[in-house]
Amino acid sequence: MNEIPPSRGPSARLVAWLLVLLALVLVAAWAWHAWRQQQERLLDRNADQARQIEALIGRMDNLRGDLATQSRLIRDAASANRVLRDEVLGLGQRNALLEDNVARLAASSRDSSRTARLDEVELLLVMGAQRLRIASDLDGARRAYALAAGVLDDLQDPELLNLRQTLAEERAVLERLGRGPRAAAAARLDGVAARLATLPMEAPVGGDDNAPAPWWQRALAPLVQVRPAGRHALLTGSERLAAETTLQLELSLARAALERGDREALGSALQRVQASVRRLWPDSPALRELQGQLQALRGEPLELQEPVLEASLLQLRAARDARR
Template sequence: MSDPSPTPASAAPRTSPRRAARWPWFLLVFLAALAAAGWYGWHWWQAREADARAQVASADHRLDALAQRLDAIRDDQRAQVQRLQQAEATNRVLRDELLGIGQRAALLEESVTRLADPNRDGVQALRLEEVEMLLVFGQQRLEIAGDLTGAQRSYAMADAVLTAVKDPAYVNLRQALIQERAAIDALGADPRAAALARIDAFARGLSEAPPVAAGPAPAADAPWWKRAFANVFDIQPRDRVVAELPSDRAAALAALQLELTLARAAAERRDEAGFGDALARARGWLERLWPESAALDARRAGLDEIAALPLSLSVPTLGSTLQQLRQLRAAADVLPSERP
């Protein structure tokens, strides 16, 4: 039996010529498909980008339109606020005018009511006006000018006018006027005039009896050196020195007269504090002119009496009649308006 001939190991398989000619076509088809896919993808991306840009442009357009609408709404809102403010101002003016008209109407109604009141007497009203004016004049002349005579005349004229009023409602008022008039008549002289007269009398006393420089004579039992040098020097207390030289005494006397003049000016304006201070300074100048003696004590006492004098008129009931008259007139004016 014959063995088949062995196949050599180095022999390679043979490729079919048909299969070898087919693979380039597959490569070309793949490349064409890849190119087609790339072209389609590029066109799809371009279309998507265009669509996105169109959406962005549309959104921007809508945002611009919305901003314009918001601006228009804000303008309309401002216009509405201005109209509301103008309307509020107009309403406020109208309300004030209505209130003013109401007040004027109330005043007119009150005036008509007063004129229509049968109990109101025109002559009596004029007399009460005159009484009030005279009382005001009298009080001012007494408090401001210190004219006691003028005040008494004003109160006397007011009493005469009030006597002509026959209304029984004013009987108590006339009694109050009589009491106040009696208190004013009891004042007597003006205390300011009395104080000025006392100052003038004190100044005349100084001019009639001026201070004389006279040192005390040394006693007989004084030491020899004190009797020998008595005309050369004099020892005085430190807290109180009496002027001895003529020039010093003339200056002290002039200062005393000046303080008295200041006291007169303070009395004229009824300044009690300045009046007392000026007399206190004058008292100090007295001690500069006179040594301790009975004459100095008398002049001190005179200045103290002048300083204790009052300068203002004091009437506790001053103005009570005027106040009562005004209350009665106010009550008479209120009563007609309260009637139905």
């Protein structure tokens, strides 16, 4: 008689279903845990970006305040320049009156004509000294002194020989000053601003081309190229645009400080420019050279180192008083 094989009871199927259910629960738990970690990382990144945006907004507010202050200072300087312009116009009108007096007194004695011409020379020397002392205007001072020398050359008087020699020495000193410290510093700042566009956007690969590369780098060279990434690689498009706008604003503040001759404000603006440049471009020899130029520019003097040139004016007044 054939034996009937024992049938598998429902307990084996129940155990199998329980194992399947347990595996599904474990997979669901693992997926839930991974999703929660991803959400937490996303929330942390959003919070970090929000803090950076708030800090940038605060910085922009501070810059707007500084810009408003600089604008007020520039308006004040413009008002002072208008006052100086009015004074120069008044001096020009006085010069015109002197020329009219010379024209009316041409037929009079030689001494009267000489006195008027010396008054014109004195006026020109005063104008040149004031432009040099108040506004550091070297070109204006040179023109005034050149006009004074031309008037003195028209006076054929041996007594004025020493005055001509002193005036020639002062004109030589003015020529040696060149464009002046402010104009030279402004030209160097413009050169630095123009070089910003030529800075490399990628950090140089390696420092010594002749040094052998590691074995792992030679093995992976056909597949992977390793390059160091600076902080600028983490900037998004909007962040980089805001940083570049901030850099241009700081350069404008530096130029305004140069126009005013404010060395402290210039140093602060150049320090902020250096920080912005380090944030926008990776480290490279060109960047270090440009940073050195900015550091050197912070130490440049903005005022004339030569003494105020008034020896000719004092000698002219002394000679006229002695003649009287």
